[in-house]
Amino acid sequence: MLLQNADAIIARPYRDRQVIVLSHDDATRDDQPAEAKLSDYFRHNALTGPPPSVWLKRDYWADSRNYGIFGYAFDRLRGRTGSGNGGSGDGGRLVRVDGADIERIVDFPPGHPRYDVAYVGHPLRPNKYVPMASFHRAMFIDKFFELTHILTALGAREISVNYSSDRSDKKGGSVGFSVAEELVGKLETSAETRNVRKSSGELKATFEPEGEPALPDDLAWYPHETAWRSVARSRLDGGLNTIEVALRYEDDFGINGKVAAGLKGCGIELGGHFEEFERTVWRFSGTFA
Structure with a gap:
């Protein structure tokens, strides 16, 4: 070939x-x-x-x-x-x-x-x-901003994002934890055992909506997220005024440490330090205008 x-x-x-x-x-x-x-x-x-x-x-x-x-x-x-x-x-x-x-x-x-x-x-x-190396980070951030974009286009006035996780304190990157530090900002951590630590954080933002609620263009994840579609329909058709929806990242798409190590063994670089997949759920709440 x-x-x-x-x-x-x-x-x-x-x-x-x-x-x-x-x-x-x-x-x-x-x-x-x-x-x-x-x-x-x-x-x-x-x-x-x-x-x-x-x-x-x-x-x-x-x-x-x-x-x-x-x-x-x-x-x-x-x-x-x-x-x-x-x-x-x-x-x-x-x-x-x-x-x-x-x-x-x-x-x-x-x-x-x-x-x-x-x-x-x-x-x-x-x-x-x-x-x-940064695949899982990029996909999670892409989903995060798409959901945020959807909620603001639907007329969100206030959004609160809550994150919590038990994270194995092992060598190597962890996408859910590192992205939380990057996006949520104030992140509280406490050592529970020698190998596991709990992390939690909250991000709050307020907006001044303009125009009528509508779905934005160029959405990739939305057609595959049942909960997102339900919130959008309730907002557009029923005048929903509260936000309760989760952002879930639960599929590694077959990209894991074993695959990364195999490619490196063949002399192929990963473009940085490989960040492992981590099942993550972030909860969005707030109000619409």
Whole structure:
């Protein structure tokens, strides 16, 4: 299969274009392993004496290229390559795309796209991709602002957002907790045990509605959220004057730490520190004008 251009990628079903990686023009196939280069397997490997600080990192030992000739032989036996082109580790999930015209129709964050970085597509906006590391953060924030936009367009005068969660205090990012710190602002935390801490916070905002209540355009999540649709109908058809609705983020879309580690093991970057999925429910309350 030749490298896919942007138009061909967007036309695919989501399951067949979920994760993409930009390749240079000289990388011509995504279904056949490229020829592994022995030189790729001597980047700070044990034979060349890496500094102790590198030895202490788990990612160092998870990358077969750091084992020199032994890692080269192992990957050849597995049918994997030094550059991560294809191989059994990402077959059926990772799509190699031609980087020449991808920016023409695909929306990336500032500073992107970059070669050999995994990007995950928005499940409901085919032309939007974000680095895998920040995928769950981006999706949650997208839902947060869409619901806020809907409520203000329907004439919200006052909105209160409440968040609470028990969070495992483990190494690595946690989307619900970190986004709460970013969006809610004042966040109260208390250590319950050595491994778990409770977090809670509240965001309040007031508005001065103008015009008649109406649904905004360009909504992605709304058609799939029964509670959101119920609030909108009650407001538009029945004059609802109170807000009681939840924002739920309960699907990891198959993007998890195992997938991220597998791609990194094939030499593909994630675009930052991977933030794990966390089931999160935020409750919106308030009044309409």
